[in-house]
Amino acid sequence: xxxxxxxxxxxxxxxxxxxxxxxxxxxxxxxxxxxxxxxxxxxxxxxxxxxxxxxxxxxxxxxxxxxxxxxxxxxxxxxxxxxxxxxxxxxxxxxxxxxxxxxxxxxxxxxxxxxxxxxxxxxxxxxxxxxxxxxxxxxxxxxxxxxxxxxxxxxxxxxxxxxxxxxxxxxxxxxxxxxxxxxxxxxxxxxxxxxxxxxxxxxxxxxxxxxxxxxxxxxxxxxxxxxxxxxxxxxxxxxxxxxxxxxxxxxxxxxxxxxxxxxxxxxxxxxxxxxxxxxxxxxxxxxxxxxxxxxxxxxxxxxxxxxxxxxxxxxxxxxxxxxxxxxxxxxxx
Amino acid sequence: xxxxxxxxxxxxxxxxxxxxxxxxxxxxxxxxxxxxxxxxxxxxxxxxxxxxxxxxxxxxxxxxxxxxxxxxxxxxxxxxxxxxxxxxxxxxxxxxxxxxxxxxxxxxxxxxxxxxxxxxxxxxxxxxxxxxxxxxxxxxxxxxxxxxxxxxxxxxxxxxxxxxxxxxxxxxxxxxxxxxxxxxxxxxxxxxxxxxxxxxxxxxxxxxxxxxxxxxxxxxxxxxxxxxxxxxxxxxxxxxxxxxxxxxxxxxxxxxxxxxxxxxxxxxxxxxxxxxxxxxxxxxxxxxxxxxxxxxxxxxxxxxxxxxxxxxxxx
Numbered sequence: 266x267x268x269x270x271x272x273x274x275x276x277x278x279x280x281x282x283x284x285x286x287x288x289x290x291x292x293x294x295x296x297x298x299x300x301x302x303x304x305x306x307x308x309x310x311x312x313x314x315x316x317x318x319x320x321x322x323x324x325x326x327x328x329x330x331x332x333x334x335x336x337x338x339x340x341x342x343x344x345x346x347x348x349x350x351x352x353x354x355x356x357x358x359x360x361x362x363x364x365x366x367x368x369x370x371x372x373x374x375x376x377x378x379x380x381x382x383x384x385x386x387x388x389x390x391x392x393x394x395x396x397x398x399x400x401x402x403x404x405x406x407x408x409x410x411x412x413x414x415x416x417x418x419x420x421x422x423x424x425x426x427x428x429x430x431x432x433x434x435x436x437x438x439x440x441x442x443x444x445x446x447x448x449x450x451x452x453x454x455x456x457x458x459x460x461x462x463x464x465x466x467x468x469x470x471x472x473x474x475x476x477x478x479x480x481x482x483x484x485x486x487x488x489x490x491x492x493x494x495x496x497x498x499x500x501x502x503x504x505x506x507x508x509x510x511x512x513x514x515x516x517x518x519x520x521x522x523x524x525x526x527x528x529x530x531x532x533x534x535x536x537x538x539x540x541x542x543x544x545x546x547x548x549x550x551x552x553x554x555x556x557x558x559x560x561x562x563x564x565x566x567x568x569x570x571x572x573x574x575x576x577x578x579x580x581x582x583x584x585x586x587x588x589x590x591x592x593x594x595x596x597x598x
Numbered sequence: 599x600x601x602x603x604x605x606x607x608x609x610x611x612x613x614x615x616x617x618x619x620x621x622x623x624x625x626x627x628x629x630x631x632x633x634x635x636x637x638x639x640x641x642x643x644x645x646x647x648x649x650x651x652x653x654x655x656x657x658x659x660x661x662x663x664x665x666x667x668x669x670x671x672x673x674x675x676x677x678x679x680x681x682x683x684x685x686x687x688x689x690x691x692x693x694x695x696x697x698x699x700x701x702x703x704x705x706x707x708x709x710x711x712x713x714x715x716x717x718x719x720x721x722x723x724x725x726x727x728x729x730x731x732x733x734x735x736x737x738x739x740x741x742x743x744x745x746x747x748x749x750x751x752x753x754x755x756x757x758x759x760x761x762x763x764x765x766x767x768x769x770x771x772x773x774x775x776x777x778x779x780x781x782x783x784x785x786x787x788x789x790x791x792x793x794x795x796x797x798x799x800x801x802x803x804x805x806x807x808x809x810x811x812x813x814x815x816x817x818x819x820x821x822x823x824x825x826x827x828x829x830x831x832x833x834x835x836x837x838x839x840x841x842x843x844x845x846x847x848x849x850x851x852x853x854x855x856x857x858x859x860x861x862x863x864x865x866x867x868x869x870x871x872x873x874x875x876x877x878x879x880x881x882x883x884x885x886x887x888x889x890x891x892x893x894x895x896x897x898x899x900x901x902x903x904x905x906x907x908x909x910x911x912x913x
Contacts, residue, residue: 300623300655301678310677317670419762423691425717430695506666512691517665557667561659561674568632568660 279584280532280548283577284555291559298563305562312439314554319443320345322550323502324521325528326454327495329546332529333458334491335471335538336391336398341499341525343409344383345518348500349507350416352376353424366428377500383409384496388489398488406522413515425511433509446505450498455543467491471538527574528553531581552577622884624648624656624877625675626684629711630663635913636869637686640711643873654881665692672696676703682880684708684726694718706883710876713766719891726879727872729894730767733846733865734774736899740863741817741844742783744901748842752785754816757808759794759801759829761821768793771821771846786817794825801828809836817842823852823864830861848900853910856902863901866908871895 288306295305303310324341331338355361355372364371383405390401416422433442440448458464470477470484478484507513532549534541553574560570631641641658648656657680661668668688675683676699683700685707687693694717700707701721709725745751758775761768772791779786790808794801801820808815809832818833818841820826826845833841845852848864855861875895882889900908 299678300657300680303678307677310674313670313673313677317666317673320666421689421691423715425691425694434695434699507692509695510665510669510689510692511695512665512689514665514689514692516663520664554670557670558674561657561671562678564657 280545280552284548284552287555287559291562294563314558315444316441318550318554319447320502320506321524321528322447323450324499325525325546325550326450326543327498328525328529329534329541329543330454330458330467331491331495332534333467333471333538333541334488336488338495339402339522340387340405340409342518342521343406344380344496344499345503345521346413346513347409348376348380348503349513350422351379352504352507353422353513356424356426369429373504376504377497380500381493381497385489385493388492392485392489419515421512421514423512429508443505451543451547468539527578621653621655623680624654624682624880625680627659627661627668627671629661629686629688631660639912640869640873643870644877647874647877661688663688665689668693669696672700676700676705681884682706684710684876684880686710687714690714697721708880711872723883724879724889724891724893726876726893728867728897730770731774733897734771735778736865737819737844737846738775738778739782740899740901741842744842744862745783750816751783754786755789755814756786756817756819757815758788758791759804759820759825760791762795763793768821775819798824798828801825802832805829805832809838815841820845822847823849827851827855830855848911849913850911856905865897866900867897
């Protein structure tokens with residue numbers, strides 16, 4: 266066994282071990298504490314779990330590649346809300362009145378484009394100014410949210426289209442529409458990060474930006490593409506979710522950035538960049554939703570969810586640090 | 599003897615079994631507990647009322663203001679096969695598809711505090727909450743009675759500050775007030791109406807403009823106490839005394855202004871009544887009783903005269 270291999274295996278497996286622990290705990294505790302006669306591990310319940318993971322999960326895949334870059338995007342929640350407004354509002358625009366239900370794909374496309382553009386704008390600013398992504402996207406988080414409030418004040422923006430709702434509620438091969446999107450996005454980003462030059466460059470830049478520049482990687486445009494991807498995915502998440510609910514409050518998507526980052530970090534991505542993968546992120550997303558669902562199942566107070574997730578996050582980072590230190594020591598010998 | 603006790607024991611167990619099978623499982627998903635003390639008090643009162651009732655078991659959830667979480671909670675409650683779901687909508691339209699899911703699963707849905715949009719009415723058994731039209735009408739009565747006491751019911755002039763345009767609560771309260779006032783005090787005139795957007799500062803500006811525009815104002819009706827106190831501040835700053843202020847949804851600030859003798863009256867809306875009414879509506883529906891679609895709980899008048907009967911609002 267190579268030095269550090271055990272640590273590596275432990276690290277990448279930690280999130281799945283944690284999920285297993287949650288499943289066992291909630292199944293056992295559910296027997297005693299839940300009002301429901303159904304088991305927590307009920308097949309239907311697990312399918313719902315995947316579906317409910319989709320809004321955070323789709324964005325988290327984009328966040329993984331951005332964080333592997335050594336960047337971060339705090340504006341995803343606001344982008345999510347803007348895309349939702351574009352989606353729902355554009356369906357009522359008079360120019361599309363003649364399209365009937367064909368307005369749906371048009372509205373989807375517009376929302377996705379809006380998201381990708383807002384993301385690319387973040388990337389462009391990071392690229393051209395050299396300001397840290399944390400600061401840039403902190404600014405755009407506030408700015409984009411401002412646009413949301415300018416659009417319709419404090420009022421919700423609504424358009425309920427039952428065709429769209431039926432599509433979003435549909436189940437194909439047992440899986441909900443939202444689940445298919447989550448799985449599709451996970452696969453696409455996995456492919457991008459492990460099988461393409463762009464993906465390899467992402468790790469190289471996150472590991473050592475100067476070395477990457479010296480190696481001839483065009484760091485600026487690369488990062489801009491990744492910001493466009495996360496903007497697109499934030500919009501996709503909104504499109505999938507609001508197809509099923511048809512009304513957006515101006516503060517929707519608030520704190521999503523924090524849940525997304527939590528999921529990504531739980532999944533083993535290093536906040537300093539250079540390491541991480543979408544499979545781990547998928548685990549992180551499922552772990553959070555499982556915790557929310559499970560605590561609801563056993564009748565625990567909803568506010569305990571945040572406390573528990575916070576504690577686990579710190580525990581995971583602590584464990585990660587311990588394992589890393591150990592790995593390096595072994596290398597020295 | 600032994601056999602008899604054994605028999606008694608088994609019967610007791612059987613009875614207990616039957617009893618537990620008959621308990622009603624009621625799930626509630628709330629809007630955003632902790633964001634204001636109305637909602638916090640509501641949750642406490644709901645849990646207390648459920649604990650006091652042996653026939654009821656509850657799953658109490660909070661969406662934290664997040665529509666996605668509320669929809670997920672609806673799905674979870676459906677999946678857990680509860681007998682009824684109470685929902686305090688985070689967004690009156692976004693939850694309609696989730697409510698339809700519960701309806702399709704055969705679970706009665708009760709909407710509490712603020713109703714969902716009309717498109718969703720087909721999927722809802724009952725709405726439990728305040729009757730805003732009656733609240734508006736009662737505010738009109740409070741104002742008229744005070745004018746009669748003062749002997750100015752034949753010439754009094756009133757300005758009206760409404761809530762945010764487009765909000766059902768604002769529209770209904772305004773309608774209730776404007777319909778009722780001519781019935782009880784036909785000679786009182788409403789000289790102007792402007793929105794204060796539920797906002798104290800906005801309402802203060804509206805009132806400042808009114809005070810400049812009109813030399814004679816006898817009464818102010820505001821859509822809630824928050825705006826009423828804003829208007830009161832404007833009048834105090836301008837040194838205009840003797841104006842009768844009437845609001846709705848008695849806030850702590852309104853209660854204090856009443857205690858200080860500056861604010862005449864309001865409508866008392868208790869989160870405890872709100873929570874207990876929602877639970878009772880769910881229980882009545884599950885017991886097969888006839889429940890009206892709009893199932894209002896009482897929101898009494900409160901004025902300087904009877905404010906001692908009410909505790910100070912927590913919000």
